[in-house]
Amino acid sequence: MSHKFKIGQRVRQARRFGSVDHGGAASSIFEVVRLMPEERSGEPSYRIKSTAGERAVLEGELTLAS
Incomplete structure (x- = not known):
């Protein structure tokens, strides 16, 4: 399997069950x-x-x- 994303690309991390986002949209x-x-x-x-x-x-x- 090869990597879908490349170095330098901007991505979002999906929230994991039970996680809390303290930083708002920009931190994601x-x-x-x-x-x-x-x-x-x-x-x-x-x-x-x-x-x-x-x-x-x-x-x-x-x-x-x-």
């Missing part, structure tokens, strides 16, 4: 900074960043920001 926009290896399940992963910090996420948690 991230930039892809690194393509990571696939997980054991075969799903690609990414490093994304925003003004709030950087994190690792699975491709299924992301959508392209418009």
Whole structure:
């Protein structure tokens, strides 16, 4: 499986069950900074960043920001 998103693209992270968004809409926009290896399940992963910090996420948690 290849990565759907590219470095530099702006994406949104889908809310996970039970999560709380404290930062509003702007904090849900991230930039892809690194393509990571696939997980054991075969799903690609990414490093994304925003003004709030950087994190690792699975491709299924992301959508392209418009």
